[in-house]
Amino acid sequence: MTRFQLILLGLCVLTLITFLWSIMAGAVPISSKVVLNTLFHFDGPKQDYIINRSRLPRSLLALMTGGSLALSGAIIQALLRNPLASPKIIGINSGAALAVLLATLLLPNLSYQWVPFIATLGGFIAVALVYVMAELRPVSPARLALIGVAVGFACDAGVDFILVTADTYVVSSPLVWLTGSLWARGWTHVSQVAPFLLPMSVIALFMMHQLDLIRLGAAQASSLGQHVRSTRLILLAIATFLAAVSVSAVGVLGFVGLMAPHIARRLVGGEHSKLLPVAMLVGALLVLAGDAAGRALAPPLEISAGIFTALFGAPFFIFIMLTNKSEETT
Amino acid sequence: MSISLQNIVAGYDDFQLKTVSTEISEGSFTALIGPNGCGKSTLFKAISGQLKPREGTIAIGGSDIASMRTRAVAKRISVLPQHPVVPPGVRVEQLVGYGRAPYQNMLGIQTSKDQDIIQAALETVSMIDRRHQLVSDLSGGQRQRVFIAMCLAQDTPYVLFDEPTSFLDIRHQYEVLDLMAKLNDDGKTIVAVLHDIAQAARYASGLIVMNNGGIHTAGAPSDIVEHSMIHDVYGIRTLIYPDPVTGTASVSPLNTCSNSQETLSEMV
Numbered sequence: 001m002t003r004f005q006l007i008l009l010g011l012c013v014l015t016l017i018t019f020l021w022s023i024m025a026g027a028v029p030i031s032s033k034v035v036l037n038t039l040f041h042f043d044g045p046k047q048d049y050i051i052n053r054s055r056l057p058r059s060l061l062a063l064m065t066g067g068s069l070a071l072s073g074a075i076i077q078a079l080l081r082n083p084l085a086s087p088k089i090i091g092i093n094s095g096a097a098l099a100v101l102l103a104t105l106l107l108p109n110l111s112y113q114w115v116p117f118i119a120t121l122g123g124f125i126a127v128a129l130v131y132v133m134a135e136l137r138p139v140s141p142a143r144l145a146l147i148g149v150a151v152g153f154a155c156d157a158g159v160d161f162i163l164v165t166a167d168t169y170v171v172s173s174p175l176v177w178l179t180g181s182l183w184a185r186g187w188t189h190v191s192q193v194a195p196f197l198l199p200m201s202v203i204a205l206f207m208m209h210q211l212d213l214i215r216l217g218a219a220q221a222s223s224l225g226q227h228v229r230s231t232r233l234i235l236l237a238i239a240t241f242l243a244a245v246s247v248s249a250v251g252v253l254g255f256v257g258l259m260a261p262h263i264a265r266r267l268v269g270g271e272h273s274k275l276l277p278v279a280m281l282v283g284a285l286l287v288l289a290g291d292a293a294g295r296a297l298a299p300p301l302e303i304s305a306g307i308f309t310a311l312f313g314a315p316f317f318i319f320i321m322l323t324n325k326s327e328e329t330t
Numbered sequence: 331m332s333i334s335l336q337n338i339v340a341g342y343d344d345f346q347l348k349t350v351s352t353e354i355s356e357g358s359f360t361a362l363i364g365p366n367g368c369g370k371s372t373l374f375k376a377i378s379g380q381l382k383p384r385e386g387t388i389a390i391g392g393s394d395i396a397s398m399r400t401r402a403v404a405k406r407i408s409v410l411p412q413h414p415v416v417p418p419g420v421r422v423e424q425l426v427g428y429g430r431a432p433y434q435n436m437l438g439i440q441t442s443k444d445q446d447i448i449q450a451a452l453e454t455v456s457m458i459d460r461r462h463q464l465v466s467d468l469s470g471g472q473r474q475r476v477f478i479a480m481c482l483a484q485d486t487p488y489v490l491f492d493e494p495t496s497f498l499d500i501r502h503q504y505e506v507l508d509l510m511a512k513l514n515d516d517g518k519t520i521v522a523v524l525h526d527i528a529q530a531a532r533y534a535s536g537l538i539v540m541n542n543g544g545i546h547t548a549g550a551p552s553d554i555v556e557h558s559m560i561h562d563v564y565g566i567r568t569l570i571y572p573d574p575v576t577g578t579a580s581v582s583p584l585n586t587c588s589n590s591q592e593t594l595s596e597m598v
Binding site: 083206216217222223273 | 437
């Protein structure tokens with residue numbers, strides 16, 4: 001068994017265990033036996049309502065969005081050739097957040113099912129703006145990142161403005177969403193984002209070799225026969241889609257997109273055929289664990305997964321950065 | 331199969347090549363030389379397909395590059411950029427394997443033929459023992475050899491080098507130049523941007539001297555490297571003498587300041 005297969009297997013086992021824990025943990029603790037009885041329809045005591053209506057969809061959503069955000073981050077890090085890059089850096093998260101807040105304010109009767117579309121639209125508008133502005137001169141990764149940061153700040157300013165000026169009651173629910181929370185997420189959310197995230201993740205995995213090539217820079221990739229311009233656009237669209245749809249369901253879980261690819265690179269190296277699947281698993285695991293921990297720590301109080309992912313992830317991330325001897329910025 | 335450039339106008343908003351026409355014949359080792367900002371890099375980018383000429387045609391073996399697919403060009407011309415990007419966490423063997431991309435499908439799955447070619451390329455540049463190391467852990471000279479191996483894995487009749495020796499110490503400079511000469515002996519056509527005129531004269535079979543965005547002179551080093559040409563192009567006075575080791579032209583600047591006229595007349 002190769003190191004890669006071993007790590008993949010280890011992560012799968014870890015994810016399964018965390019998944020079980022995530023269903024057990026919360027305001028009403030449920031034993032693992034009851035969880036298994038309920039999930040697999042064994043005889044014995046069950047907890048149908050809490051598990052099937054609340055914790056199962058929520059955990060599935062954590063897996064999907066965590067994996068998607070990590071994939072999006074890995075793609076954007078390769079495109080921008082920058083270790084600091086994440087979906088947030090090209091304005092996806094902020095654009096999606098601003099769009100959802102604006103929609104909540106302007107269309108108070110909007111039904112929830114439109115939120116993913118609005119978030120995705122917001123993310124796409126922000127990235128399109130960034131790309132078009134970066135295109136005014138020959139696209140360079142650095143310019144793409146700098147314009148992305150600027151557009152992100154502008155959107156964040158809009159978000160802050162709305163939060164400060166609008167009626168507290170109106171923005172209280174978006175506020176929880178903004179910190180990145182899976183609170184009160186159910187099957188509706190799962191069924192809304194799964195048809196987008198699952199196929200898009202598969203497409204992202206198929207781009208592994210193209211990511212290897214574009215990571216070498218536009219000149220080298222093109223001399224290796226890649227259509228850099230169209231590949232870059234496709235990758236950008238995939239990354240935007242994955243991140244924006246995830247943000248629409250679980251809010252701004254910004255740190256996962258930065259952290260998961262780095263952890264994966266440390267585990268299996270920089271080749272995307274290994275990096276992408278491992279990053280996806282690490283991202284899924286982080287959000288799942290963050291959400292479960294947020295529920296388990298001080299029930300019935302819930303702490304947002306976004307807060308916990310960052311809280312858990314940051315020390316680990318710093319440790320990795322400090323022990324990594326050669327992180328190159330170009 | 332040769333590369334021929336006809337009436338090329340290429341460049342950017344602030345810098346344009348003058349109309350350039352030249353021929354790079356099959357099996358040659360051509361060095362592009364000239365002062366900073368003379369247009370060598372622009373011409374290099376045009377030949378390597380990174381910069382689309384605004385006018386004129388570049389043809390490989392008779393067919394126009396502009397009408398060829400990127401992948402088809404990649405099977406004929408490989409390029410060593412001036413500053414190759416070293417991706418983090420990628421091993422020597424993997425990086426060299428990227429050179430097979432023009433022959434692979436979208437997923438880049440290697441066949442046993444691909445693997446044989448990769449091994450052979452690693453052997454040619456003497457990096458086979460380091461194939462499992464991270465590229466980012468290697469020294470400058472070793473990295474350069476790995477990127478040359480990537481060009482070799484691309485298996486192209488033309489290999490283009492953009493200032494391959496600029497950031498290397500003297501030993502690694504000559505290691506790379508010897509490697510280029512070896513590839514040339516093996517039948518590959520080499521085009522290289524070089525700064526050192528003596529190195530260019532020593533290794534190249536033909537020079538293209540550029541100045542002010544156009545070709546100043548082109549020809550065999552023994553015919554064209556002389557102090558009047560160097561003065562015209564670089565604006566410095568030099569003494570040209572045969573290198574004691576190789577007999578090819580060597581260049582020593584005389585007093586480089588503007589009042590060096592007398593020194594020159596004393597010596598020549």
